Amino acid sequence: MVAAPLLRAQQAARRQSVSIHRLGLNVHETKYSGRLQFLRGNGFATSALKWQADVLNRTRNIGIIAHIDAGKTTTTERMLYYSGFTRRIGDVDEGSTVTDFLPAERARGITIQSAAITFHWPPQPAGDGNTIPPQEPDAPRSAVSHTVNLIDTPGHADFTFEVMRSLRILDGAVCILDGVAGVEAQTEQVWHQASTYRIPRIVYINKLDRDGAAFGRTVREVASRLGGWPAVCQIPWFEGGNGRFVGVADAINLQGLRWEEGDGKSVKMFNLEQLAGEESQLAEELKRARIALVELLSEYDEAMVEKFFDFGEDHLAVPANDILESLRRCLLEEQGRKIIPIFAGASFRNIGVQPLLDAVTNLLPSPPETPEPEVSISGVKGGLRHLLSGDLLVERSEKSAATKGKHKKKSAIQAESRSAIENLQGCALAFKVVNDPKRGVLVYVRVYSGSLDRNSLLYNTNLNVSERAPRLLKMYANDAVEVDSIPEGHIGVVVGLKQTRTGDTLVTYSGNKVTPPEPLNTLQLRPINVPPPVFFASVEPYSLSEEKRLQESLAMLLREDPSLHVTVDEDSGQTLLSGMGELHLEIARDRLLNDLKAKASMGRIEIGYRECPLGPSGPVSKIFDKEIAGRKGKAGCTATIEPFHPEDPPEPDSSALSIQTTGGNQIIIQAPGLQVETNKKGIEESPLLPPGLDINTLRTALQNGCLAALARGPQFSFPMHSARVTLTFDPTEHLHGNESTPSALSAAARLATSSALRDLPSAAGTCLMEPVMNVAISVDESSLGAVVHDISSSRGGHIVSLDEETPLSATDASPPTDDLPPIDPTKVYAPPDPFESPSLGVNLPPAAHRPRTITAKVPLKEMVGYLKHLRSLSAGRGTFVMSVDRFEKMSSPRQKAVIAELRGEFT
Known part of the structure; x- marks a missing residue:
């Protein structure tokens, strides 16, 4: 009875293997490997696992x-x-x-754009x-x-x-x-x-x-x-x-x-x-x-x-x-x-x-052999292998049980965790999204455990949605070959996903369940911290009929590259596209107009300034009372704004409901008289709040409303920076029963913060801040004097060092610091160079061509278009890199010049 299906499976596997051999590929897993494994028994399963392990070790x-x-x-x-x-x-x-x-x-x-290729x-x-020759011992x-x-x-x-x-x-x-x-x-x-x-x-x-x-x-x-x-x-x-x-x-x-x-x-x-x-x-x-x-x-x-x-x-x-x-x-x-x-x-x-x-x-x-990637599951962090062994789920369950005051037997917790992990078929990270004109949206994935199979259901733990993977590809730069599975440890492409973005975690669960059970539906592989953009340009559709098409193209662009930002100016209605640099925005414009075929025009590249308060505002109380989406909403809030210095923070206020520092601003929420209790599920509640509104929802709603108001300054319309906002929520005055919904609370916080901001110009006033960049310039000795003079006199920058190791700040988390002393280069073995002086033990290239590195801090405005100028000063040899150091207040004459220039451009 078994012979016919076995023969058919073997013939199909052989046909597939031959077709892939013609393409010169290494077959990791055939379509019928599961059926053959079942038919041949445990011996075949063991050899198949050993074969897969050998393939992985040779990747x-x-x-x-x-x-x-x-x-x-x-x-x-x-x-x-x-x-x-x-x-x-x-x-x-x-x-x-x-x-x-x-x-x-x-x-x-x-x-x-980074390109993936397999050889x-x-x-x-x-x-x-399909054969893996053994490796000789020596x-x-x-x-x-x-x-x-x-x-x-x-x-x-x-x-x-x-x-x-x-x-x-x-x-x-x-x-x-x-x-x-x-x-x-x-x-x-x-x-x-x-x-x-x-x-x-x-x-x-x-x-x-x-x-x-x-x-x-x-x-x-x-x-x-x-x-x-x-x-x-x-x-x-x-x-x-x-x-x-x-x-x-x-x-x-x-x-x-x-x-x-x-x-x-x-x-x-x-x-x-x-x-x-x-x-x-x-x-x-x-x-x-x-x-x-x-x-x-x-x-x-x-x-x-x-x-x-x-x-x-x-x-x-x-x-x-x-x-x-x-x-x-x-x-x-x-x-x-x-x-x-x-x-x-x-x-x-x-x-x-x-x-x-x-x-x-x-x-x-x-x-x-690599260090295990960090994962987070329901707020508990650990390594991926720690998770797959079940230990991380046991830790998380024990913490949860202790919080609820319930105590389960450890054996029961281990059994539950083992059952959840056994049904986890695959875990992958979408590290890149590309819109290919021929194949559609390509999602590049790295599979960390199990495998991704064709037509499997992928659950996106970031967006809480499920999508099916109709096609899988192995990429060879711009060419691709279709495969049935992407095994553990490999990089491949999923075609046909509608919502997945860069940085999302994808999991597959047995039985094609739409949603994995808790807590696996919260599994997160390490996300990327996106740095703040410093350049922006306006984007305008040719006509109103093209606006929808432009919005779709911008959404695709953001899905591909999360370091781009799109905002809409409230007053002018202009759509602004922000990026990391001039070239970054130029490439984004090319992609938008040429690849995505958006019928739009892009304005000049501008600099994202910030606005900061010079003194405190008075307390402003506001009551929001309007209908939101057909439902009456009513809530109140009091806001006070004062200058904030991140490098010199005050003592933390233990009575505050929350203190959040984001985007260079600090938001403090005070709730006098609000009794906070923790329920059996570990959620903070208050008897004074209406049903369905817990402390965390209240905190989030007030913070979101305040952040929305801080996105626009009162005097120059740039986002606020170095501002401390104290929101006071008094339940007796600002709470209005079931009408105080989260959206009403958010609107009240926004209204109060905006009013406090509008009070600033008549009180202490505000001033502009500009981004100051860490700049490292590499030039020859012959060009050093001209470049240093240009930076310090013409561009208002100041030189930090020459030829010293002053690394630029990393875009993501800083590298792990250690207390190891610096290495003495004289103790390092290095062969002599043809032009090295044996007596000095140092290299002596021709003086004019000796490379020099200048580290400086320069206002970003002065670095716009700097590359062309540097090339002219250094006979085409100079290069530079820069990263945001911080935002600094402008001097009064400089601020007047910038405002005059901005008004001249927009009039």
């Missing part, structure tokens, strides 16, 4: 991160070519790269899609084929948010440095952001073929500016010691690799003896590099110390595979000072990319 989810123009996309193109994914090498200047496929990217020659390294043998991991999911990220500071949402789903990263410029400002920022997610990284020093390239200096900068010990795994091979760059010497395998002219596929290998005959000076330096590498690893890895003694304390005798394993352990170790493996190459000349790919498979972690 790498990595990203390419770097400063703009360091060579990310160029390196990615070489990776795709050598892996056999492409048959020709794309060129950024020609606009023929695989990952930069947007028209705006090809026109500008920069990466705007195999080493290249997979033909017809070997062979490196790179001896067998691995699946690499690669994400090429932008380098421009305006697209920091694009980098952030890609970083949070990576297991490892390759940081590319320009061998001439060294560690640049944006590199530091992205490095610190990667530290917040504890992502293991290796460093690839690129562009060593260019004049002025300094491998040794860059290695020392890695130590001083990125705060880790560089483990130099490769040193550059300059012909004759100071000639052209021809290859690398590998300190791990003790061999020289010399690339022939051409596409880089022809590489000559020299062992240490052969290298000594060819380049004796390089061979001696390679020995020093191996000794320094073993010594450094011995400080952090006890196993390496044992190996060192096993081989007679001979640094050169330690096997290469033991060094790789030691490097891997140190790289994945979370405690203490990080070790940073360093590799060398010149991607544009096709040198050094294949050993870098070997390093990706040998050193960077597979999905099971």
Whole structure:
């Protein structure tokens, strides 16, 4: 009876496997794997699980991160070519790269949108899609084929948010440095952001073929500016010691690799003896590099110390595979000072990319080896593996039971938790949403547990809605292949989701239930903190008939990129689009008009100023008494406004119902005479409030009303900043029975706050505040004087430092701070550069071309259009990055000039 269905299932699986083999893909899971598993029994199930575990262990989810123009996309193109994914090498200047496929990217020659692509390294043998060869005990991991999911990220500071949402789903990263410029400002920022997610990284020093390239200096900068010990795994091979760059010497395998002219596929290998005959000076330096590498690893890895003694304390005798394993352990170790493996190459000349790919498979972690992502469930935080084991649900249930005063047996709580977890089929994070003109809306997901299957019901825990996944894709940059399932640890795309946004958590539950049971319906993977936008531009439809189409296009744009904001000016009715920078808004305009085909015009890019009170207002009481949506609403509130200094907060008021600081303002809610009690469910209530209105709802309604009023200042119509609002809610005066609904309370708070704001100009008045930016400018020595003079005299900025490590503030949570002392660069091993002075031990490039970094604080208004001006001052070589430092009050003359300019523009 079983033979016929089994035969049909095997034939169907074989047909599907063959069709996928023709596409050159690795099959992770066939459509009928579940049925075969059932028919073949436990033996098959065990082997299938082992096979899936082997596939997962041979998967790498990595990203390419770097400063703009360091060579990310160029390196990615070489990776795709050598892996056999492409048959020709794309060129950024020609606009023929695989990952930069947007028209705006090809026109500008920069990466705007991160692209996901999957390939195999080493290249997979033909017809070997379903078999996984065993790994030899002494062979490196790179001896067998691995699946690499690669994400090429932008380098421009305006697209920091694009980098952030890609970083949070990576297991490892390759940081590319320009061998001439060294560690640049944006590199530091992205490095610190990667530290917040504890992502293991290796460093690839690129562009060593260019004049002025300094491998040794860059290695020392890695130590001083990125705060880790560089483990130099490769040193550059300059012909004759100071000639052209021809290859690398590998300190791990003790061999020289010399690339022939051409596409880089022809590489000559020299062992240490052969290298000594060819380049004796390089061979001696390679020995020093191996000794320094073993010594450094011995400080952090006890196993390496044992190996060192096993081989007679001979640094050169330690096997290469033991060094790789030691490097891997140190790289994945979370405690203490990080070790940073360093590799060398010149991607544009096709040198050094294949050993870098070997390093990706040998050193960077597979999905099971990464630090577990943080999750939150009903306000209880923990790790994902902690959740899947059931322990997190047990903790949450015990806390809930203790709050309610009920005590269940621990065994009963564990049984409930186990049952809930067993039915959780998959958990994924939507990290990116793209509107593709051909395929519709594509939602990029990283699956953290279980799998996402085609036609499964996905529950969105952020929006509390369910959506079916009709199609699943595996993306190859702009091309895609349809799959039946996205397994754990992999990155894929769901097509056809109508509501899912960037940052949403998606779960699938057994039996295709619409809503998972509590508390799994509150499961949240770590969200992104979106930074405040500082530039805005007005968007106007060509006609009223186009307004609906424009709103839909803007909604799609916001769904794709949450760092954009859309607001509507109350007085003028203008729609304002806000973003992170000039280029960010320019790209948003291109997407809106060219890709989404919105018939609209976009105004000049403006700066988002703020308005702050100069003194206190008097208390203003207001009663709101109107119908809302056909229901009578009546409530009151009293508001007082005074200046607020975030850096010097007063003592907290214990009698306050709530104190919230948001957007540079503080909202204090006082409720004298309101008795607060906690019910059996742990909810705060008051006998004075009408039924259905608890303390939390009251607090939220008053805060929302106050925030709505603070969005518009009384004098200049800019949002308020540095204001403290005290809302007083007196139940005897401001409560009117069942008519005091949440919407009425919110309206009353807004009315009272707005009236208090209107009182300010006649009292102490308000003044404008402008965003002041942290700016890091990279220029040559020859341009330093002109740029410093321009910043300090023409632009009203002040110089903070020259050539000091002053990292820009990260966009997300700050990196974990430690008390470790800074690394002394003189104690770091780095090979001498061809132009290094042996007596001083420092690099001496030509004085005019020595890179310098200027750190300054400059008003944002003066930085609009600064890039063109900087290029003219620095002969096209200068670059800069900036981030918001804080809002500062303007001087009276400057405020008058800005107001005159604004009135001139709008009249």
